[in-house]
Amino acid sequence: MSALALGLIAALCWGFHDICVRFLSQRTPISACIFTVILTGLIFHTAATLTTGTVQALPAQAVYLSVGAGISFIIATFGLYYAFERGPVRLVAPLIAGYPILSVGWAALQGTPVSALQWLAVLAIVGGVSCVAALSDTSDEETPPIGPTILFALIAAAGFAGTFALGQPAAAMSHEMPSTLVTRVTALLLVIVVLFLFKQPFWAGRKALPWLVAMGLADGIALMCVLSAGALENAKYASVSSSLFGMLTVILAWMFLKERMTSAQWAGCAVAFAGVGFLAL
Numbered sequence: 634m635s636a637l638a639l640g641l642i643a644a645l646c647w648g649f650h651d652i653c654v655r656f657l658s659q660r661t662p663i664s665a666c667i668f669t670v671i672l673t674g675l676i677f678h679t680a681a682t683l684t685t686g687t688v689q690a691l692p693a694q695a696v697y698l699s700v701g702a703g704i705s706f707i708i709a710t711f712g713l714y715y716a717f718e719r720g721p722v723r724l725v726a727p728l729i730a731g732y733p734i735l736s737v738g739w740a741a742l743q744g745t746p747v748s749a750l751q752w753l754a755v756l757a758i759v760g761g762v763s764c765v766a767a768l769s770d771t772s773d774e775e776t777p778p779i780g781p782t783i784l785f786a787l788i789a790a791a792g793f794a795g796t797f798a799l800g801q802p803a804a805a806m807s808h809e810m811p812s813t814l815v816t817r818v819t820a821l822l823l824v825i826v827v828l829f830l831f832k833q834p835f836w837a838g839r840k841a842l843p844w845l846v847a848m849g850l851a852d853g854i855a856l857m858c859v860l861s862a863g864a865l866e867n868a869k870y871a872s873v874s875s876s877l878f879g880m881l882t883v884i885l886a887w888m889f890l891k892e893r894m895t896s897a898q899w900a901g902c903a904v905a906f907a908g909v910g911f912l913a914l
Contacts, residue, residue, distance in 0.1 A: 635866075635870075636869075636870045637870045637871065637873075637909065637912055638874075639858040639859065639861065639862045639865075639871045640859060640870060640872065640875040641875075641877065641909070643856070643859045643871070643874075643878070644855075644878040645878075645881055646851040647852070647875065647878035647881075648877075648878045648882040648885055649847075649885065650848045650852050651878060652889075653847065653848045654714075654717070657837075657841055661838060661845075664828050664835070665836055665838075666841075666845060666848075667824055668828060668835050669837050669841075669842065669845040669846070670845055670852055671821050671852075673846050673849020673850060673853065674820075674849045674850070674856065675817040675821050675853075678813060678857060679814060681857075682811060682814050687808055688811060689807070691807045691811055691812060691815065692806060694803075695812050695815075696803075696815055698799045698800065698802055698803035698812075699799070699803045699813070699816045700815060700816070701799040702803065702860070703816040703819025703820040704819060705796040705799060706793075706820050707819075707820045707823045707827075708788060708789075708791075708792035708795075709788070709789045709792025710789075710820075712786065712787075712789030712790075712792055713786075715785045716728075716788075723766075723767035724767075724779060724783070725782060725785075725786045728789075728790060729790050729793075729879070730766065731763075731790050732789075732872070732876060733755055733794075733876045734756070734759060735790065736873065737873065740868075740869040745869065747869075754909075757904050757905065757907060757908035758874070758909060761904035761906070762876055762877055762879045762880045762901070762905050763879075763901075765879070765883050765884075765898045765901040768901070769886075769892075769898065793872075794872070796816075796856075796860075797860070800812070800813065800816055800859075801859075801862060801872075803863070804860050804862075804863035809857065810857075812860070813856065816856070816860070817853075817856075855875070855878075858871070859875050870912050873909075880902060880905055
């Protein structure tokens with residue numbers, strides 16, 4: 634499977650994750666949501682690692698990179714949740730969706746050739762996703778000051794880019810299953826420490842639990858897909874195509890929640906998928 638295809642699977646999983654957040658964010662503590670999702674993702678990945686027989690020792694460098702990826706992933710997760718809690722979507726989504734620019738830029742700095750047309754395709758994907766997500770926000774409610782919101786969104790974007798920049802090389806030099814497991818363990822330990830330090834709740838409630846478990850499974854599959862692309866050609870494209878999750882969230886809402894899609898949003902979808910199609914050539 635190509636890196637681009639793995640990124641699309643991740644985008645679909647994260648799109649499902651985000652549409653579930655719409656139901657839960659207003660009635661469930663964010664800290665409990667994050668803890669349950671990360672814990673479920675770790676249980677899923679542990680079971681997958683054991684059943685596939687891929688338990689193996691990692692070289693020291695792969696361990697360091699995987700731990701760094703776990704730290705970056707939790708930074709990104711907290712940034713994303715708090716940015717979307719503050720809103721508005723039209724401000725937050727385009728900023729977070731810009732992380733592929735950082736990923737491709739880092740790959741270019743590492744010596745990976747990136748042509749002008751490939752850069753144009755990346756910008757088309759980011760622009761299309763941003764258009765669809767921003768136009769989906771029709772709320773007229775007052776929002777908190779935008780300064781901290783922008784900061785949270787930029788932290789999330791940098792965190793996602795850092796996760797992939799560190800996790801993909803770790804998978805390439807060892808095996809994606811044990812290296813991603815290290816990333817998951819690191820992420821959970823950090824969540825526990827943060828919640829204890831700030832005295833935040835761990836328990837989300839029985840009603841929210843099934844949804845959060847489903848979100849954790851989707852998140853586990855998504856992260857595994859993007860990081861496992863590290864051993865494939867053009868690994869950076871997994872990061873790029875996974876950024877479609879913001880757009881797919883809106884499309885899923887249109888399909889299952891009967892939310893309206895405007896002609897401008899459909900045009901944004903066409904532009905984003907055209908960029909993906911070009912990268913797939």
